[in-house]
Amino acid sequence: MEKLAEPVYHIEEHYWNILKDVSDPEFPISVVDMGLIYGIKEKGGVVDVTMTYTTTACACMAWIESDIKNRLLQEDNVNDVNITVVWDPPWTVDRMTEEGRQKMKRWGVSSR
Template sequence: MSETAQSLILRERIEAALRTVFDPEIPVNVFDLGLVYGIDISDEGNVKVTMTLTAPACPAAPEILFDAESKIREVEGVADVHMNLTFDPPWTKDMMSEEAKLELGFL
């Protein structure tokens, strides 16, 4: 299997893991909420996830980040995980998937 195919499979597994992480106040996962801005995977399986929160003062921030990192670490093929929290650009409802908008009644 090529490196590209392996990387795509690993990305899909990481995205699936992130779809099991929820902000306790919102019944939609962080991936479909649009909180994940980027997933970078090195050839060695080191993963850097850049994500945000719905608000900078989110009281659940430590829990959400820990949950995301823990679930990514469980993915086969992941060697290490680095979580990068950013608020630039600020999150907006427009970043949500269509499914998330439907779930939350925005469509």
């Protein structure tokens, strides 16, 4: 029996969940919980990620992008990953998930 394709929203949700495996090198919080990922689209085995950073001078940009690509490429149906970095809208702590805020709070770092 041939496997039916998942609806797009489930596929993209899957990639959001996968990127919870990728942590910011400065804080052990996922790039998703930090609010760095703005969007994920998949078409024909190519995943397009739109993201930002907490600052334009982030020293970890190359590491984070490499970690995102490497993690997504571990998926059987992913052949390529394109990352687009945007600065508008700018990142603020309001983009963090509640889970991310709670982790920061546990480490004594205020997210507000």
